[in-house]
Amino acid sequence: MMERVRKSQWGNLLAHGGLQRDVSFDSRESANDLVNRTLEINAQRVDEVAPGEKDRAYFTTRFGYRTGREAYxxxxxxxxxxxxxxxxxxxxxxxxxxxxxxxxxAFPYNEGD
Structure with a gap:
């Protein structure tokens, strides 16, 4: 992860400002569980998109435990x-x-910076 961020930082700096972070869930199973739980917690937002009230939605959920790793x-x-x-x-x-x-x-996330 860190190498990918490092390469992007210098390779794409002029074109895109470089990659500031790269994230990964700990496993596919963990990703699936966390995404499903996030969808459940944000059911009201999902229910606006599913019937077509809105075209799209972006939302976040903070958990009280680790959801993944991030090279930053x-x-x-x-x-x-x-x-x-x-x-x-x-x-x-x-x-x-x-x-x-x-x-x-869907990806692991930290608020801020």
């Missing part, structure tokens, strides 16, 4: 690993899905 680089260029304690999800309306939406992106 500060504005001063210092790189380190840290635990994440939340999950961020982006869902979009999908008429083809029986649920009425699909998860476009």
């Amino acid at each position: 680089i500060t504005k001063d260029g210092v790189m380190y690993m840290r635990n994440t304690y939340g999950v961020a999800i982006y869902i979009v309306r999908d008429r083809r899905s029986s649920r009425g939406y699909h998860v476009q992106s």
Whole structure:
């Protein structure tokens, strides 16, 4: 993870400002469980997208325990690993899905910086 952030920092600095962080759930099972729990906790937001009231939604949930790991680089260029304690999800309306939406992106998350 850290190497990918380091390479991106220098390789894409001019084009995109570099990658500031790279995150990963601890396992596929953990990712699946945390995403499902985040969807349940944010059921009201999901229920706005599923029937088509809204086209998309982004939401986060903070848990009281580790949700993954993050390679992070500060504005001063210092790189380190840290635990994440939340999950961020982006869902979009999908008429083809029986649920009425699909998860476009979901990842471990820390608030701030």
